[in-house]
Amino acid sequence: DSGVTQTPKHLITATGQRVTLRCSPRSGDLSVYWYQQSLDQGLQFLIQYYNGEERAKGNILERFSAQQFPDLHSELNLSSLELGDSALYFCASSVDSEVRETQYFGPGTRLLVL
Amino acid sequence: GENVEQHPSTLSVQEGDSAVIKCTYSDSASNYFPWYKQELGKRPQLIIDIRSNVGEKKDQRIAVTLNKTAKHFSLHITETQPEDSAVYFCAASSGGGADGLTFGKGTHLIIQP
Numbered sequence: 001d002s003g004v005t006q007t008p009k010h011l012i013t014a015t016g017q018r019v020t021l022r023c024s025p026r027s028g029d030l031s032v033y034w035y036q037q038s039l040d041q042g043l044q045f046l047i048q049y050y051n052g053e054e055r056a057k058g059n060i061l062e063r064f065s066a067q068q069f070p071d072l073h074s075e076l077n078l079s080s081l082e083l084g085d086s087a088l089y090f091c092a093s094s095v096d097s098e099v100r101e102t103q104y105f106g107p108g109t110r111l112l113v114l
Numbered sequence: 115g116e117n118v119e120q121h122p123s124t125l126s127v128q129e130g131d132s133a134v135i136k137c138t139y140s141d142s143a144s145n146y147f148p149w150y151k152q153e154l155g156k157r158p159q160l161i162i163d164i165r166s167n168v169g170e171k172k173d174q175r176i177a178v179t180l181n182k183t184a185k186h187f188s189l190h191i192t193e194t195q196p197e198d199s200a201v202y203f204c205a206a207s208s209g210g211g212a213d214g215l216t217f218g219k220g221t222h223l224i225i226q227p
Contacts, residue, residue, distance in 0.1 A: 042217060043215075045216065048214050056214050104160070
């Protein structure tokens with residue numbers, strides 16, 4: 001157990017819908033990262049938040065957005081869902097310092113868009 | 115942006131033999147190179163990492179080497195065991211405060227009994 005929690009574990013929805021994925025980082029970790037894992041695209045970095053502020057953007061679609069709240073939990077919002085958004089979504093967290101710190105991954109949310 | 119290439123995509127070795135997985139990266143600013151192991155349906159778990167000020171790092175049966183000039187790094191697993199069977203991912207991060215990882219496509223390591 002990495003200490004990073006994600007809910008829900010599974011999500012089934014329809015095209016055009018909107019869903020919210022939730023992540024709680026390890027105690028003391030200030031940075032949260034979101035990744036998408038699919039068979040064709042592999043593991044892709046979407047976005048990073050540090051202590052409530054957006055720090056870096058990766059291959060995140062405009063239909064997707066995220067935020068980090070004062071208690072440091074984060075939510076990833078996916079809207080206007082398409083079949084191709086079906087994937088495993090991971091959240092990771094790290095302490096975040098000048099030295100690169102280990103990113104600990106949560107168990108993931110499996111999203112199926114029908 | 116950063117691009118990480120990983121080879122081979124599948125590697126089958128006899129139990130007890132060594133396994134080597136290789137990765138190359140494109141961004142010379144990258145300075146952090148972790149390796150993750152992922153079992154089917156599970157989360158990626160860090161097994162070892164190396165920073166650009168170090169050429170080699172070892173942890174029991176696992177070692178990683180880094181060649182900054184050639185921009186490649188490798189994972190070495192010795193005395194492989196059945197529980198080493200999994201998908202292994204290399205990654206790179208250029209840091210500078212924004213340290214999302216760029217992952218390779220993964221290597222499916224199969225340990226033959």
